[in-house]
Amino acid sequence: MKIALAADHGGIDIKNLLREALTRRQLTVEDLGPNSPASVDYPDFAQAVAKRVSSGSADEGILVCTTGIGMSIAANRYPHVRAALCLTPVMAERARTHNNANVLVLGGGFLTPDQALAILDQWLKSSFSNEARHARRIAKIDSAPCGDLATTTIESTDPAVYAAIQREAARQQDTIGLIASENYVSRAVREAQGSVLTNKYAEGYPGKRWYNGCAYVDEVEQLAIDRAKAIFGAEHVNVQPHSGSGANIGVYLAVLKPGDTIFAMSLAHGGHLTHGHELNLSGRLYKIAAYGVQPGTEILDYDEIERQAVAARPRLIVAGASAYPRLIDFPRFRAIADRVGALLMVDMAHIAGLVAGGAHPSPFPHADLVTTTTHKTLRGPRGGMILCREQFAADIDKSIFPGSQGGPLMHTVASKAVCFGEVLQPSFKTYAHQVVRNAQAMATTLQTRGCRIVSGGTDNHMLLVDLSNKNITGKEAAADLEKVGIILNKNVIPFDKKSPFVTSGIRIGTPGTTTRGLGETESTRLAHLIVDTLENRGDEAHLKRVAAEVLALAHRFPAP
Numbered sequence: 383m384k385i386a387l388a389a390d391h392g393g394i395d396i397k398n399l400l401r402e403a404l405t406r407r408q409l410t411v412e413d414l415g416p417n418s419p420a421s422v423d424y425p426d427f428a429q430a431v432a433k434r435v436s437s438g439s440a441d442e443g444i445l446v447c448t449t450g451i452g453m454s455i456a457a458n459r460y461p462h463v464r465a466a467l468c469l470t471p472v473m474a475e476r477a478r479t480h481n482n483a484n485v486l487v488l489g490g491g492f493l494t495p496d497q498a499l500a501i502l503d504q505w506l507k508s509s510f511s512n513e514a515r516h517a518r519r520i521a522k523i524d525s526a527p528c529g530d531l532a533t534t535t536i537e538s539t540d541p542a543v544y545a546a547i548q549r550e551a552a553r554q555q556d557t558i559g560l561i562a563s564e565n566y567v568s569r570a571v572r573e574a575q576g577s578v579l580t581n582k583y584a585e586g587y588p589g590k591r592w593y594n595g596c597a598y599v600d601e602v603e604q605l606a607i608d609r610a611k612a613i614f615g616a617e618h619v620n621v622q623p624h625s626g627s628g629a630n631i632g633v634y635l636a637v638l639k640p641g642d643t644i645f646a647m648s649l650a651h652g653g654h655l656t657h658g659h660e661l662n663l664s665g666r667l668y669k670i671a672a673y674g675v676q677p678g679t680e681i682l683d684y685d686e687i688e689r690q691a692v693a694a695r696p697r698l699i700v701a702g703a704s705a706y707p708r709l710i711d712f713p714r715f716r717a718i719a720d721r722v723g724a725l726l727m728v729d730m731a732h733i734a735g736l737v738a739g740g741a742h743p744s745p746f747p748h749a750d751l752v753t754t755t756t757h758k759t760l761r762g763p764r765g766g767m768i769l770c771r772e773q774f775a776a777d778i779d780k781s782i783f784p785g786s787q788g789g790p791l792m793h794t795v796a797s798k799a800v801c802f803g804e805v806l807q808p809s810f811k812t813y814a815h816q817v818v819r820n821a822q823a824m825a826t827t828l829q830t831r832g833c834r835i836v837s838g839g840t841d842n843h844m845l846l847v848d849l850s851n852k853n854i855t856g857k858e859a860a861a862d863l864e865k866v867g868i869i870l871n872k873n874v875i876p877f878d879k880k881s882p883f884v885t886s887g888i889r890i891g892t893p894g895t896t897t898r899g900l901g902e903t904e905s906t907r908l909a910h911l912i913v914d915t916l917e918n919r920g921d922e923a924h925l926k927r928v929a930a931e932v933l934a935l936a937h938r939f940p941a942p
């Protein structure tokens with residue numbers, strides 16, 4: 383039997399005494415420290431022992447601190463660890479026979495050496511009684527989730543991946559994320575994503591699957607569908623697209639023939655690759671006509687869009703963008719589509735959370751078909767979704783399965799359901815409106831510091847900053863900001879003279895910072911820190927102060 387042993391400064395003497403006693407009994411002992419009486423943090427040592435017991439690399443553990451309480455609390459967060467604080471031999475016997483304890487915890491400040499040895503002796507002599515009532519109770523304890531589900535097993539089975547995940551987790555906590563298409567999901571959303579549903583094949587739809595054993599994943603998918611319908615007021619929902627791109631391609635497959643014309647926002651003015659980029663399936667299979675914003679205002683001009691639509695005679699009009707900071711007029715797009723006899727698809731990937739929370743006008747009931755990602759302002763797992771009128775339901779479902787996908791990712795579908803449950807809470811409305819207020823606070827502050835904001839401001843979760851007058855490219859700005867812990871992306875601005883690899887602009891989004899709890903005061907400060915960084919290039923002392931303030935802000939507002 384292998385026993386992992388550790389203490390803190392309050393338990394080191396007893397720990398050393400126990401190590402000698404265990405060695406005398408010829409048991410294998412891994413002494414995890416500490417080796418000096420200097421003050422240490424007890425969770426570090428409790429966790430070292432608990433991880434070994436949890437993963438099976440040690441059979442049992444022993445922990446000693448002054449009271450034994452902190453060690454017990456820290457160790458019991460790990461799956462399969464049952465740490466018991468024992469102050470008498472009788473308690474040790476009960477902890478074994480009744481509770482099947484596998485980590486003995488001692489309070490070194492309350493025990494003489496002889497008492498500690500007597501407890502150890504009783505602990506080693508005792509074992510689980512296996513009586514039904516005790517076994518039932520242990521099973522109930524073990525069935526409850528504990529600790530951070532994501533990583534305890536990976537740490538022992540795949541240290542390389544574990545280390546990378548831990549570094550990414552630290553990066554997220556230590557930086558401020560302002561990428562407009564990203565967010566921080568809840569632990570509940572992450573738990574569903576990491577669940578056993580990843581094991582299940584479920585080609586088809588609820589009640590009509592090609593595989594057996596789908597009763598429970600059917601329940602999950604139906605919950606996701608019903609909740610999405612309730613949020614958006616859609617007639618039909620398909621929650622299976624693996625991504626936003628997959629959702630868009632699904633619509634095109636359902637309602638277009640190769641060679642048909644799509645009329646969508648130009649990529650250079652804020653559209654998405656799936657709206658007709660020449661290398662994307664959309665640009666390769668279909669004819670693309672593009673509309674953009676007007677020079678001067680940098681805002682969509684619906685009269686001009688209508689004129690262009692009349693000339694292009696598209697089969698499908700796509701409204702929606704990846705980088706457009708203003709409201710989109712969906713009733714006007716509907717009228718244009720009706721005038722030219724086109725279908726209207728809205729790609730609300732960026733603004734879905736704002737629509738759900740009432741902070742942006744809804745594309746329903748104006749659009750025939752609506753696509754979205756679930757991971758941006760909607761704050762769910764990475765994935766896509768299609769919502770449509772009933773008349774398109776069968777064609778849409780066929781175009782996703784079997785048209786463009788095989789088995790749905792049921793763990794992701796479950797995670798979408800959990801996300802939609804969160805979106806239906808009243809607090810999500812507050813969140814969505816705060817996202818917009820934070821973006822507006824940043825835009826105003828940046829303007830007062832001399833930055834030009836594309837279109838003069840923002841109505842949604844993002845803003846585009848034109849850095850032309852700051853003598854720095856978007857690429858350089860994003861790299862400099864990363865060095866002080868502010869993470870965003872370079873972005874072309876409308877009529878940009880620079881290439882998409884360099885750009886004149888940066889894109890800033892507030893979905894993530896708002897999730898972390900930043901309000902307008904902190905968003906304003908963040909905007910100042912951005913300008914301070916860009917205006918003090920090369921001043922290492924200044925940038926060090928900015929980085930320290932960004933880190934403090936990140937730690938004050940931890941990600942979930």
Ligand code: PLP
Nearest residue numbers: 625626627654703704729731755
């Ligand atoms: N549509 C829009 C408007 C987007 O901004 C994006 C992604 O940024 C997508 C579709 C594609 O989403 P995904 O990356 O999940 O394929």
